[in-house]
Amino acid sequence: MKDSFLYIENVSKSFDDVKALNNVSLTIKKSELFSLLGSSGCGKSTLLRIIAGFEKPDSGKIFLDGEDITDLPAYKRPLNIMFQSYALFPHLNVFNNISFGLKEDHLEKNEIINKTEEIINLLELNGLEKRKVDEISGGQQQRVALARCLVKKPKLLLLDEPLAALDKKLRIQTQFQLVNLQYKLGITFIIVTHDQEEAMSLSDRMAIMQEGNILQIGNPVEIYEKPNNEYIAKFIGTANIISIENNQKKKNFYTSLDLDIEIETSINKISSKCLIRPEKIYITKSTIDKKVSSVNSCKGTVKEVAYLGSYTKYLIESNNFHFYVFQTNNFISENLNIKWDDVVDCSWDKEAIFLL
Amino acid sequence: MISILKNFKFWFVFTPYFWLVAFFFIPLAIIMKISLSVSEWGMPPYKDILTTDEVTGNFIINITSGNYAFIFSDFFYLQSYLNSLSLAFTSTLICLIIGYPIAFYVAKSKPKTRNLLLILLIIPFWTSFLLRVYAWKVLLQGNGILNMILMKFGIITEPLSLLHNHYAVILGVVYTYLPFMILPLYGYLVKFDLRFIDAAHDLGSRNINTFFKVILPLSLPGIIAGCMLVFIPVVGEFVIPELLGGSDKLYFGKIIWNEFFVNRDWPVASALAMSGILFLIIPIVIFQISYSKYNFKNE
Numbered sequence: 001m002k003d004s005f006l007y008i009e010n011v012s013k014s015f016d017d018v019k020a021l022n023n024v025s026l027t028i029k030k031s032e033l034f035s036l037l038g039s040s041g042c043g044k045s046t047l048l049r050i051i052a053g054f055e056k057p058d059s060g061k062i063f064l065d066g067e068d069i070t071d072l073p074a075y076k077r078p079l080n081i082m083f084q085s086y087a088l089f090p091h092l093n094v095f096n097n098i099s100f101g102l103k104e105d106h107l108e109k110n111e112i113i114n115k116t117e118e119i120i121n122l123l124e125l126n127g128l129e130k131r132k133v134d135e136i137s138g139g140q141q142q143r144v145a146l147a148r149c150l151v152k153k154p155k156l157l158l159l160d161e162p163l164a165a166l167d168k169k170l171r172i173q174t175q176f177q178l179v180n181l182q183y184k185l186g187i188t189f190i191i192v193t194h195d196q197e198e199a200m201s202l203s204d205r206m207a208i209m210q211e212g213n214i215l216q217i218g219n220p221v222e223i224y225e226k227p228n229n230e231y232i233a234k235f236i237g238t239a240n241i242i243s244i245e246n247n248q249k250k251k252n253f254y255t256s257l258d259l260d261i262e263i264e265t266s267i268n269k270i271s272s273k274c275l276i277r278p279e280k281i282y283i284t285k286s287t288i289d290k291k292v293s294s295v296n297s298c299k300g301t302v303k304e305v306a307y308l309g310s311y312t313k314y315l316i317e318s319n320n321f322h323f324y325v326f327q328t329n330n331f332i333s334e335n336l337n338i339k340w341d342d343v344v345d346c347s348w349d350k351e352a353i354f355l356l
Numbered sequence: 357m358i359s360i361l362k363n364f365k366f367w368f369v370f371t372p373y374f375w376l377v378a379f380f381f382i383p384l385a386i387i388m389k390i391s392l393s394v395s396e397w398g399m400p401p402y403k404d405i406l407t408t409d410e411v412t413g414n415f416i417i418n419i420t421s422g423n424y425a426f427i428f429s430d431f432f433y434l435q436s437y438l439n440s441l442s443l444a445f446t447s448t449l450i451c452l453i454i455g456y457p458i459a460f461y462v463a464k465s466k467p468k469t470r471n472l473l474l475i476l477l478i479i480p481f482w483t484s485f486l487l488r489v490y491a492w493k494v495l496l497q498g499n500g501i502l503n504m505i506l507m508k509f510g511i512i513t514e515p516l517s518l519l520h521n522h523y524a525v526i527l528g529v530v531y532t533y534l535p536f537m538i539l540p541l542y543g544y545l546v547k548f549d550l551r552f553i554d555a556a557h558d559l560g561s562r563n564i565n566t567f568f569k570v571i572l573p574l575s576l577p578g579i580i581a582g583c584m585l586v587f588i589p590v591v592g593e594f595v596i597p598e599l600l601g602g603s604d605k606l607y608f609g610k611i612i613w614n615e616f617f618v619n620r621d622w623p624v625a626s627a628l629a630m631s632g633i634l635f636l637i638i639p640i641v642i643f644q645i646s647y648s649k650y651n652f653k654n655e
Contacts, residue, residue: 054554074557087555091573100569101559148559 005030005188006051006156011060013046020046021057022212028205033182033189035199038209039235044192047209048158051190052081065155075104079156080149084164086141088133094144095120095129101152119151122181139170150185159191163198175201196236200224208232224277230356233275240276240323241356252350258321261294264350271355278324280352283314286343297347302340314338316346391626394418401620423627433611433628437635440608443522443597444590447529451537451586452579454530459541459578463548474542477535485532489599492528493519496600520602528596533589537582544578580647584640591636608632 006028013021021043028034036044049055051062053074061070069077080101088097099116107115120126123143128136133144142165149157162178163171179202182189193199199206200220207217216228227233230241244254244263254263254274263274286299300318314325325346338344360366393402403418427433462473480488495501496518503515518524552574556566572579594609601607608628615625 052554052558054557074554075560075562077558081554081558083551083555085549085551087549087551089552089555089570089574091576100556104556104560104565152559 004028005032005065006190007063008047008051009061009063011047011050011057011062013043013050013055013057019212021050023060024212024214026207026214026217028188028190031186031188033179033191033202033204035191035193035203035206036209037193037196037199037206037235039194041211042209043212044209045160048081048160048190048192051156052079052158053077078154079158080152080154081158081160082145082149082162084161086145086165088141088144088148090132090134092133093129094125094131094133094136097133097144098125098147098151101148105152115151119147122150123147138166139174142166142174146181150181150187154187156188156190159189161193162191164193164195171198178202200236208235226354227275227356230273230275233356238278238324238326240278240281242274242276242321242323244272244274246270246272258319259298260319261296261298263353264295265353265355266350267353267355269355273356275354275356276323276348276352278313279311279326279328281323281325281346281348283316283325283327283338283344283346285338286345296350296353297345300344300346302338302342302344305338305340314344316344318346387626387629390622391423391630392419392421393623394420394422395621395623400622402623423623424631426624427627427631436606436611437608437632439605440591440593443525443529443593443605443607444587447526447533447590448537448583448587450526450530451534452583455534455537455541455582456579459538459545462538463542463545464550470546477538480535486595489528489532489596492524492531493599496524496527519600522601522605524600524602525597525605525607528600529590529593532596533586536585540581540585541575541578544575544581548574588636588640592632 004027006026008024008026011021011024012019024043024047026047036047038044046055050057053069053072057070061068063069064077064079089100092100095116098119099112102112102115120129123146125140125143125147128140128144133141136144142162146162159178163174166174175198178189191199191202200223203220205217205219206223208215208223210231216223216232218226223232224236227236227239230239233239233241242259242263243257245257247253247255247262252265252268254265254271256263265274283300298318300316300323302314303317303322304313304315306313309329311326311328314327316323316325389405390402393405395402405418407416407418408414409416462470462477465473497503498515498517498519500518502518503512506512507515548571552570553566556570561569592609593607594613597605597607597610598613601610612625612628612632615621615628619625
């Protein structure tokens with residue numbers, strides 16, 4: 001494990017009586033874009049501050065590129081952090097903000113100027129060099145903060161909620177820029193975020209954290225399709241969780257406790273709950289004469305309809321149990337005629353069911 | 357016009373201005389007037405600016421620049437002013453050196469401790485300023501506590517003369533004005549975002565560099581506010597040198613007092629006060645104008 005790029009070994013940290021990190025271990029590969037995802041207070045920011053060297057762990061070790069950096073002070077660590085608030089120095093202009101770290105490394109004057117100009121070109125900040133940092137836009141400030149870190153060519157870049165301060169349109173644009181930049185420079189990125197969409201679209205791999213523990217590590221597909229538990233299933237996207245009972249008579253057969261149906265899956269596992277993602281359920285307007293089998297399908301009443309352009313959200317009630325169905329509006333289908341209080345037939349493939 | 361005067365908002369906004377005019381500008385104008393008039397025996401001890409000749413009945417204007425010419429021609433007055441400036445400079449510097457770490461510590465402690473420390477800072481104000489200076493007199497005098505303790509432990513055999521010299525004055529001024537340095541500095545440092553320090557460390561700054569390159573420049577507005585609050589009143593300080601000072605150095609405030617009450621030369625005393633204000637105001641105005649260009653928002 002110690003030959004991996006960043007290795008966090010059994011790190012714990014408490015503040016007063018609150019346990020912020022509980023024996024956390026994590027391995028991150030070189031040139032990976034890794035996200036730490038969790039709601040506020042889950043310990044993700046504490047972990048980031050420990051990696052950066054602002055906090056000392058109570059126990060545990062941190063290895064970066066084979067070197068034990070646990071006791072190395074922040075200013076000696078070959079990594080940089082971009083703060084959520086950017087923390088740009090308001091008394092310095094853009095150029096001096098970016099070159100600050102190079103001056104602290106006591107580089108030659110020419111080298112400082114060359115390296116700073118190079119990064120200014122890369123991040124398209126030309127013409128802003130002489131401006132004060134509070135005289136430029138939020139997007140530009142974000143790029144200055146990024147430039148100030150990248151100019152030092154860190155082995156590892158930590159980003160604390162890098163996009164939280166930007167408006168939605170700029171955020172999506174910047175997401176792609178960030179991924180491109182990471183790919184181009186090959187620097188390992190660790191991003192802390194509470195925004196699951198951001199984590200999904202940016203990351204190679206991600207870790208879900210809750211109350212100081214890492215619940216699951218995996219790529220976005222694994223996390224979404226095969227969550228470790230109900231908390232993750234609900235945290236990432238929308239989840240329909242159905243309580244089930246193991247059916248001994250037939251293999252892969254369960255009885256639903258919420259719906260008056262039977263559930264057949266492709267996985268065989270002793271379990272009491274299963275997950276069906278809303279986009280994996282098909283609905284059609286019910287016709288009275290059509291007989292619906294009671295395996296992986298049910299009749300329900302539409303309680304809410306939300307048309308969102310590319311897809312439509314339905315809230316369906318069946319047997320006093322509520323679940324969501326998302327239908328893509330690929331064609332002007334007859335689904336668009338489904339209204340409130342309509343009776344619909346719902347069905348799903350057995351592969352769509354994931355046992356928790 | 358009458359409708360304006362009946363307006364509640366008008367009074368609400370302009371009462372402070374009326375106050376300022378009635379109790380600051382008008383008295384200042386009166387002092388300006390006295391400083392330009394001719395002194396004579398009598399009460400008040402100066403000639404009115406406009407008098408009528410007893411014989412001819414013509415108006416006579418009695419304005420003179422002689423008081424100003426007199427104080428500038430005598431080096432004695434300039435020396436006392438320079439003494440006051442040097443006292444103000446020294447004590448402001450000492451207040452800054454002592455006050456900055458205290459303000460930083462208070463600003464960065466936990467909210468509960470912070471409130472307690474702030475109360476401790478403000479507690480001395482509950483006792484009259486005059487009493488506190490007198491207390492120093494008692495502490496420092498020949499048979500005072502400090503000398504008694506030193507003699508008891510055999511460090512000295514004869515009491516030291518700690519009182520009535522300009523060191524005692526500096527001590528008294530620093531003691532009295534320290535809160536005026538700490539409070540504005542605290543007000544500024546408490547808003548200081550600690551992430552600036554983290555950011556500097558992250559970019560490779562050691563503690564000393566972080567202080568001089570980031571913390572100090574960012575707290576400059578607080579430093580300036582604190583220094584102004586200490587420096588300006590100390591230049592005109594009269595009570596502390598009077599109670600703790602000796603004859604080794606004469607200060608400006610004392611000279612004005614002497615001219616006014618001892619020599620009963622109101623015009624010269626007023627001329628001294630006016631030139632003191634001008635000498636102090638002009639550099640400050642120039643400084644403020646040039647500084648406002650450099651100013652930045654710290655958020």
